[in-house]
Amino acid sequence: MSEVIEKGKRAKVASFTMMERTTEEKNAALCAIAAQLLQDEAHILQENERDLIEGKEKGIDSAVLDRIMLNHDRLVAIHDALLQVVELQDPIGEILEVIDKENGLHIEKRRVPLGVIGMIYEARPNVTVDAAALTLKTGNAVILRGSSSAKYSNQVLVESIHRALEKTTIPQDAVLLIEDTSRQTASELFTMKEYLDVLIPRGSKALIDTVVANSTVPVLETGAGNCHIYIDEVANPQMTTQIVLNAKTQRTSVCNAAESLLIHRKYVEIHGEELIQVLLDADVTLYGDEAICNMDSRIYSATDEDYATEYLAMSLSIKTVDSVDEAIQHIQKYGTKHSEAIVTELQDNAKRFQQLVDAAAVYHNASTRFTDGFEFGYGAEIGISTQKLHARGPMGLPALTSEKYYIDGAGQIRQ
Incomplete structure (x- = not known):
């Protein structure tokens, strides 16, 4: 036997x-x-x-x-x-x-x-x-x-x-x-x-x-956690930096760590270089689109594979978008229905993002690192479900x- x-x-x-x-x-x-x-x-x-x-x-x-x-x-x-x-x-x-x-x-x-x-x-x-x-x-x-x-x-x-x-x-x-x-x-x-x-x-x-x-x-x-943070056109810069750093660097090897950053073009124009510099200073390897790569020679050109990757390491893909709807569409294509976040001061955009993004946990102005049984008050967790039948989330x-x-x-x- x-x-x-x-x-x-x-x-x-x-x-x-x-x-x-x-x-x-x-x-x-x-x-x-x-x-x-x-x-x-x-x-x-x-x-x-x-x-x-x-x-x-x-x-x-x-x-x-x-x-x-x-x-x-x-x-x-x-x-x-x-x-x-x-x-x-x-x-x-x-x-x-x-x-x-x-x-x-x-x-x-x-x-x-x-x-x-x-x-x-x-x-x-x-x-x-x-x-x-x-x-x-x-x-x-x-x-x-x-x-x-x-x-x-x-x-x-x-x-x-x-x-x-x-x-x-x-x-x-x-x-x-x-x-x-x-x-x-x-x-x-x-x-x-x-x-x-x-x-x-x-x-x-x-x-x-x-x-x-x-x-x-x-x-x-x-499920796996290819988690995104979308930075909207009107987002508090200090809050944004804190959330992104925490979600990416606090502990990289876990499924609720951020793996991809979506940034509204207007935010990139005003605050993009400062945020990119903070990430590079934190030793995060960045993979970006053309607008992001133009900011620093140390940034690698992102591929579809990068946008689909759960790095579980000090790496992050970045894409510039023109609207909350474009960010949602990107997440629909590459997300794993785990944890997604929007950073914005526009309540209508936050509401739309939380309603339309298909994930077990959708955050507004908070780090994805909170998707955890202990943090939700469940004590230890058996896992984080990304399916929809019987159980979902922690x-x-x-x-x-x-x-x-x-x-x-x-x-x-x-x-």
């Missing part, structure tokens, strides 16, 4: 146990995990360093290494996110709708767990803990399948989670890791409908496209639930 099937069976059994666990029991488990992670910090960081050393030897890109890296501050942030999930309302059992029929039937629609969630992801070891936290809180079991680039980190984190769960009423099999990171195990997960209720891919566009194309298990799709606890109708009667029969 393969590792995937064996752990699928164990997770399925654990999911039935999880259905009976109370909010208090689940919260106690999350608190135990948070404490255990800090207690095991030295060992966790040691194993994480093994991943980083191997990654450097294999020539893994620095942006990917940044996503793999754990340090004290990041571990504390993971700890804090767990405790924030504890404070969140448990959605399980929430009554969403009540219907009382004339024949006396009492119908309630309630939130229930999904069952067994499969999580296939790249690089980020924090996803290991985030996924465990959110699935446990919602009464689910989870099968985790990370990438080889973070295998030691994922293994040690799950070991810590199991040590913590051993002290609680939550079964250890509610959180399982597929340690074999070969393509074969990924392919097995794609078709494990007998044990998996949903599969969530999180990582590169290539990974997500592969899962969507090949999975027979229902997929909760998390997926917190409600996204990991389904619905069930509870019907109480007194002997009614249908005529």
Whole structure:
């Protein structure tokens, strides 16, 4: 029996146990995990360093290494996110709708767990803990399948989670890791409908496209982030610079970082050179159209490929546009329906942009970096959905639930 099937069976059994666990029991488990992670910090960081050393030897890109890296501050942030999930309302059992029929039937629609969630992801070891936290809180079991680039980190984190769960009423099999990171195990997960209720891919566009194309298990799709900022003709220059710098440089390797800048021609004429200089001074590599390239010899000529690229690095494509509608059309062509922003003092343009841009999160005068479960108040997130069915945007606890109708009667029969 393969590792995937064996752990699928164990997770399925654990999911039935999880259905009976109370909010208090689940919260106690999350608190135990948070404490255990800090207690095991030295060992966790040691194993994480093994991943980083191997990654450097294999020539893994620095942006990917940044996503793999754990340090004290990041571990504390993971700890804090767990405790924030504890404070969140448990959605399980929430009554969403009540219907009382004339024949006396009492119908309630309630939130229930999904069952067994499969999580296939790249690089980020924090996803290991985030996924465990959110699935446990919602009464689910989870099968985790990370990438080889973070295998030691994922293994040690799950070991810590199991040590913590051993002290609680939550079964250890509610959180399982597929340690074999070969393509074969990924392919097995794609078709494990007998044990998996949903599969969530999180990582590169290539990974997500592969899962969507090949999975027979229902997929909760998390998309790539080719995020745009449109600077309108009337925009506050100081605010604009702060937003652009934050969205591009605060952390480049994440999906909510800005990858493309659209600037109204009138803004370019007045403030363009100043903004371009700030970006160059921040060591951002720029790819622009003719109007932008004419400002500085260090700017490269942008291609269609640049406008379609999620750099995840200190690079940015820039295009000059003549209207908010042209900016919207550009985003419709190149955007990935993740996060888009407009910087403007014209309320009508802001309203039009937010209404017509097709994305999970559309900002007015704010950085795209806020598209995040923690920032939205969800605690840890399972991912950011760019699809429209079941869930969209940062997926917190409600996204990991389904619905069930509870019907109480007194002997009614249908005529």
